[in-house]
Amino acid sequence: MAFKRLLPLVALLSLLVAPPSSAVPSLQPVVLVPGNTCSQLEARLTDEYEPPPASGCGVPRQGRGWFRLWENFTALQEDSFLFRCYADQLRLVYDPRAGDYRNVPGVKTRVVAFGTTRSFGSDDPARKNVCMEGLVEALERVGYREGENLFGAPYDFRHAPAAPGLASRAFSDWSSSLRLLVERASQRNGNKPVVLVTHSLGGLFATVFLDRTPLRWRRRYVKHLVMLCLGVGGSPLNMWPLASKALASNPASLQAAVLTYGNRSFASMFSLLPSPRVYGRTPLVITRDRNYSADDMPEFLAAAGFSGDEVARYRTRALPVTLSLRAPLVPMTAMNGVGVPTVDQLVFWDGNFSGKPQLVNGDGDGQINLETVLALQRLVEADPDQPYFKSILIPNTTHKGMISDQSALKRVVSEILIGASS
Structure with missing residues (x-):
């Protein structure tokens, strides 16, 4: 394996005029980027x-x-x-x-509360372990302090990066705010570069952000990228929420509208669909009459009831981002769970996408399958300009378990500390 609009004024002022840090002085500043739906x-x-x-x-x-x-x-x-x-x-x-x-x-x-981790919490007891609350607590136990050397970069999860040259004001504004946050966090901590820690969809946002910042800036301000629970190829599981128009239009709850079946109006709904670059012609959705692969995604979306304009937006806005993902060119550790049944294929044999599919499982963390993780390894290791890369696979760890199980959290915090000192 190779080793090779701006921040809210209040948040900025808190960074600039806060009293001297009482946190452990040797710690690198950390900026957390949460997963999908984890920003308030x-x-x-x-x-x-x-x-x-x-x-x-x-x-x-x-x-x-x-x-x-x-x-x-x-x-x-x-x-x-x-x-x-x-x-x-x-x-x-x-x-x-x-x-x-x-x-x-x-x-x-x-x-809510950009620049802090206060946006990561939920008042729903069922979602207590879904976001980064456990990781925040684990980092605080080793000396990190909110607003001193621990910061958060929540984002509007309904939006997504668009292909270069196309408008995505929400992502552009978030990128500008994140860049300024990283610079201020570094200045607040003796000009040390930061450790970016991401989970799930936050990893995609951070990767595109890094790719679109000057390399000189990356090497000055980013010490390490610790990316949790994400590869580069999307997941077949993400095709299920888009398959059933009936379920998406008549969900049982707000959580179902946004989480279980997705919301077809969100720009981000296409962001983690399987990439042709990774899956190619492999059948992902199977029916009696025909199969759909990642190469057939426009046809699948049309069959699932998306309009021609919506399919065109997948082709022009989301797909180019997926296909152009590159090594971040900063030291990087990717941590993923394996050993958990994870969807590889969806079988709608009668062609009725409104029904529950038969699931054909492979390996992964329950949401991100192993194939997309291996594709990330191949992508990053193939770039001679990538300075350092390590991939860690944690057995029997789920997507949310990576940031909630105590054994997994211990490994994650250890990698943050190791990466900060490397």
Whole structure:
């Protein structure tokens, strides 16, 4: 194996005027980038918002300032009527004139607490171990302190990087904010470069971010990239949420709308689909009449009910990002779980995508299969300019277990500390 818009003003001021750090002085600053749906969103409604007919969604909130849109488990427990409202207000629409995704008219949104890890928490007990709360606690036990040498870079998970030359204002704004956060975190800690630690979809965001920053900047400000639970080829499992239009349009809960079956309006829905570069002609969705491979993704999306314009956006916005993923050219450790049944193929034998498929499993962490992890190894090791790369496979570790199981957390923290000192 080879070894080779800006930050919110309040967040910036807290970095610049905070008192001297009481954290362990030898520690490198760490910036955490969470996984999909692990960043909290607030919303504000204006008079332009038109709620679904007979829903009453706009009346309680219009003109009343910011409120928690995602994730608001407590409010939904108190008033389940809000589910339809939140689901509608989370939708994105594509603006062909701007060539970009935006909120539905009359809905303003913002990410909560950028620059900190406070956005990673959830008020839903069932999701306590899904995001990075456990990792934050583990890092604090070894001396890390919020706002001193531990920072967070949450993002609007509904959006995604677009192909170069195409608009993605949300990702561009996040990238500008992350760049400034990294620089300020370094300055706050004696000009030490930072360790970027990502989980799941956050790894894709960080990888594209690094690829689009000057190499000189990367080598000055990024000490190490520790990427958890992500390869470079997407996952066949991510085809399931897009297969059933009926389930996606009539979910049982807000979590189902966003998590279980996905939301077809999100720009990010295409981001982790299987890559032709990794899977090629291998059948991934199987029916009696025909099979669909990664090479056949446009045909699969059309069969699943996506419009011609939506399929075109997959081709032009998302696919080029997947195909152009490259080594980050900073020291890197990839950590992935293996030994857990993970979907390799979906069988809809009668061609009815609204039904539950038969699952053909292979190896992986329950969400990311081993093939895409091995593809990451091949990609990074093949680049002679990649300074250092290590791949760690942890047996019997799930996707969320990587950031919640104590044994896995111990390995992750160890790699963060090793990478910081290498």
